Amino acid sequence: MQTGLGVFYFLCVLLNLGFSYHFNQRRDSKQTLIWFAVAMVFAVHSLAYLFHLGWIIPHWVRELVDNAMNPVSYFVLAVVALWALLRYRKFLTEPVVAWTILNISLLFSGWAMTDPNFQQIITKEDNVPIVMLIGSVGFFTWLALRRAVLNDDRLARGEPPLEKLDDEKVLVWPDLVYTELIAMVVVTFGLVIWAVVLKAPLEQPASSAKAPNPSKAPWYFLGLQEMLVYFDPWMAGVVLPSMIIVGLVALPYIDFNQKGNGYYTFTQRTVAVSTFLLGFVVLWVTLIVLGTFLRGPNWNFFGPFEPWNVHKNVPLNNINLSDYFWLSMLGYSVDGMGWFMRELPGILLVVGYMLLLPPLLAKTILRPFFIRMGFIRFFLLVTLIQFMAALPIKMVLRWTINLKYIVYIPEAFFNI
Amino acid sequence: MAIGDFIRNSQVWKSIFRHPAPRDRRNRVVVMLTNVFLHLHPVSVRKSGIALSYTWCMGGITFFLFLVETVTGVLLMFYYRPTLEHAYNDILSLRDVTTLGVLRELHRWGAHAMVITIWLHMYRVFLTGSYKPPREFNWGVGVILLVLTLLLSFTGYLLPWDQLAIWAITVGSNMARATPLLGYEGPGSKFLQIGGVELITSGSDARFLLLGGRIVGETTLLRFYVLHCVALPLAVALLIAVHFWRVRKDGGISGPL
Ligand code: HEM
Numbered sequence: 147m148q149t150g151l152g153v154f155y156f157l158c159v160l161l162n163l164g165f166s167y168h169f170n171q172r173r174d175s176k177q178t179l180i181w182f183a184v185a186m187v188f189a190v191h192s193l194a195y196l197f198h199l200g201w202i203i204p205h206w207v208r209e210l211v212d213n214a215m216n217p218v219s220y221f222v223l224a225v226v227a228l229w230a231l232l233r234y235r236k237f238l239t240e241p242v243v244a245w246t247i248l249n250i251s252l253l254f255s256g257w258a259m260t261d262p263n264f265q266q267i268i269t270k271e272d273n274v275p276i277v278m279l280i281g282s283v284g285f286f287t288w289l290a291l292r293r294a295v296l297n298d299d300r301l302a303r304g305e306p307p308l309e310k311l312d313d314e315k316v317l318v319w320p321d322l323v324y325t326e327l328i329a330m331v332v333v334t335f336g337l338v339i340w341a342v343v344l345k346a347p348l349e350q351p352a353s354s355a356k357a358p359n360p361s362k363a364p365w366y367f368l369g370l371q372e373m374l375v376y377f378d379p380w381m382a383g384v385v386l387p388s389m390i391i392v393g394l395v396a397l398p399y400i401d402f403n404q405k406g407n408g409y410y411t412f413t414q415r416t417v418a419v420s421t422f423l424l425g426f427v428v429l430w431v432t433l434i435v436l437g438t439f440l441r442g443p444n445w446n447f448f449g450p451f452e453p454w455n456v457h458k459n460v461p462l463n464n465i466n467l468s469d470y471f472w473l474s475m476l477g478y479s480v481d482g483m484g485w486f487m488r489e490l491p492g493i494l495l496v497v498g499y500m501l502l503l504p505p506l507l508a509k510t511i512l513r514p515f516f517i518r519m520g521f522i523r524f525f526l527l528v529t530l531i532q533f534m535a536a537l538p539i540k541m542v543l544r545w546t547i548n549l550k551y552i553v554y555i556p557e558a559f560f561n562i
Numbered sequence: 563m564a565i566g567d568f569i570r571n572s573q574v575w576k577s578i579f580r581h582p583a584p585r586d587r588r589n590r591v592v593v594m595l596t597n598v599f600l601h602l603h604p605v606s607v608r609k610s611g612i613a614l615s616y617t618w619c620m621g622g623i624t625f626f627l628f629l630v631e632t633v634t635g636v637l638l639m640f641y642y643r644p645t646l647e648h649a650y651n652d653i654l655s656l657r658d659v660t661t662l663g664v665l666r667e668l669h670r671w672g673a674h675a676m677v678i679t680i681w682l683h684m685y686r687v688f689l690t691g692s693y694k695p696p697r698e699f700n701w702g703v704g705v706i707l708l709v710l711t712l713l714l715s716f717t718g719y720l721l722p723w724d725q726l727a728i729w730a731i732t733v734g735s736n737m738a739r740a741t742p743l744l745g746y747e748g749p750g751s752k753f754l755q756i757g758g759v760e761l762i763t764s765g766s767d768a769r770f771l772l773l774g775g776r777i778v779g780e781t782t783l784l785r786f787y788v789l790h791c792v793a794l795p796l797a798v799a800l801l802i803a804v805h806f807w808r809v810r811k812d813g814g815i816s817g818p819l
Contacts (some may be wrong), residue, residue, distance in 0.1 A: 289615065309817050312608070313610060352723045352725060364716060375695070380745070391705060395705050396710075398693040409691070409817070419689065558752060
């Protein structure tokens with residue numbers, strides 16, 4: 147393990163030396179020096195681990211992180227980070243800034259690996275793809291935003307986007323065919339190394355009697371499994387996934403903005419890009435990360451350095467809306483009340499949300515949209531957004547007032 | 563050199579490649595038109611469109627990974643029998659005795675990688691606004707491909723028949739039980755009755771259809787095997803053909819107008 151970390155930090159040294167060299171070429175001595183110094187910091191780490199000095203991440207840091215982390219802070223942090231990324235994209239996508247962020251996260255992930263619990267969950271064979279997912283989504287988000295920032299600057303000056311500069315046609319042979327060939331070689335090479343180094347997992351033979359705890363779906367569905375915390379299976383496992391598919395297919399027909407076709411941009415498509423990033427990066431990818439690394443036995447939340455204790459006790463004291471309404475507000479008991487009466491407040495809320503909100507929006511703040519999009523497009527858009535928003539809404543209600551179900555009709559398996 | 567010339571001038575070579583090497587413009591065009599594999603491409607493309615920083619090469623890599631999965635998958639089928647008696651042991655011997663056991667690793671990691679690259683491909687297509695007219699339909703084809711790819715991964719996950727496999731599939735397929743109207747624990751399924759007899763029971767609902775039984779058992783293994791090895795790959799191959807055709811017909815890889 148220590149040797150592995152030594153090699154990891156050594157790669158970081160090389161990265162930073164390369165970066166430093168790049169600035170040296172451009173005669174920027176200040177940047178050259180800074181990145182050389184950073185490379186040295188990594189070099190010290192590298193040597194320490196290569197010589198097995200046994201440095202480990204301090205206990206109090208681990209405790210601090212574990213205590214600060216829970217589903218609420220994790221999710222809020224992800225949303226705030228996305229907001230900050232978009233708001234300060236000019237600054238944050240500057241190569242030097244992005245590089246700094248990358249370095250900090252590399253440094254910390256190396257440290258974190260010295261914790262046995264963290265190491266165990268990260269290096270599980272089937273979890274390796276998620277590490278790749280984090281890395282690649284991070285990198286490509288940076289790349290796309292960087293190009294968008296550059297393009298937006300150009301567009302603001304009345305120049306065409308960067309993509310326009312290479313508008314001429316080239317022959318597929320050799321220009322594209324060779325790129326493809328190289329890509330195939332690189333991918334094959336990478337895949338073979340991966341296959342040789344890492345064994346595919348094989349656990350005990352299947353037994354329908356002995357359920358493992360936690361039982362997890364394949365990693366690409368863990369975002370959906372995380373939704374089960376907030377919704378019943380018919381919503382989390384059927385309706386919401388279907389809505390994702392419907393929403394994706396409908397997207398090109400809803401998005402009436404004709405700008406931003408064929409080049410990276412943010413300012414010309416602010417709403418579309420922000421919504422998609424929220425959906426893909428936060429609600430899909432970070433929930434997968436949460437489900438993979440931070441959900442343990444009984445689907446309880448565990449900090450990254452916390453051991454997975456099967457007996458961890460998390461008090462469940464969630465309350466239905468009907469109880470809130472009848473019992474807490476009016477002082478009636480719901481026992482013996484017919485389901486319709488009992489659930490009426492919740493039903494009204496849901497019906498209001500789904501049926502009254504759209505026309506209300508069309509009449510008021512979203513009126514310009516309504517006029518430009520027409521009836522069908524507008525209502526499709528609003529409905530899809532409502533389904534997407536249902537998840538964060540339910541999350542917040544759960545966290546703030548411990549709300550269990552808005553509508554609770556177990557007789558008909560109809561719980562929201 | 564002489565040998566090279568000899569080969570290139572032989573009747574065999576000329577019968578395969580019906581024109582000289584693609585060294586000049588004319589033959590570079592001809593090579594794209596006469597080769598069935600290359601002619602998936604157009605003859606010429608916009609330079610900005612094939613820049614790595616633009617497409618990230620993710621669609622191409624997804625396709626390549628699909629091919630890798632097909633080849634390794636067919637080879638794995640020589641070693642694997644989808645029955646309760648054999649499935650687990652066949653995987654075990656792939657790990658411990660079979661010479662080409664690494665095929666399983668290639669196949670599994672390739673599948674994981676394909677899920678990631680297809681997401682990144684979609685991400686790129688979205689961020690460049692490439693789903694906008696005239697490419698709306700091809701985006702839709704892509705979404706179906708995405709769903710099918712996830713289903714391919716999901717059905718394959720069961721085949722090793724170990725604890726990881728059956729419980730992941732159990733967790734996943736339990737959702738089907740809650741399908742509105744069609745799952746026996748789904749909202750509204752109670753209303754589907756004829757003369758007081760419920761139509762949707764645990765023996766006739768969506769989950770039963772998926773699993774071929776009330777639990778994840780041998781019938782499930784067979785169903786998933788057939789879906790994984792035959793039905794889904796065929797559907798994906800067909801749709802990829804449509805997808806590539808439409809990339810060309812919609813004006814090639816997108817770019818600013
Ligand atoms: C098996 C899965 C898929 C394969 C093999 C595939 C392959 C490709 C390839 C090779 C291209 C050419 C440009 C590029 O490489 O980026 C392309 C373009 C495109 N893909 Fe896919 N794709 C797949 C899935 C998807 C998905 C999931 C979506 C969207 C939801 C999608 C939407 C599109 C669109 C709209 C284009 C045209 C974009 C442009 O012209 O810039 N594809 N696809």
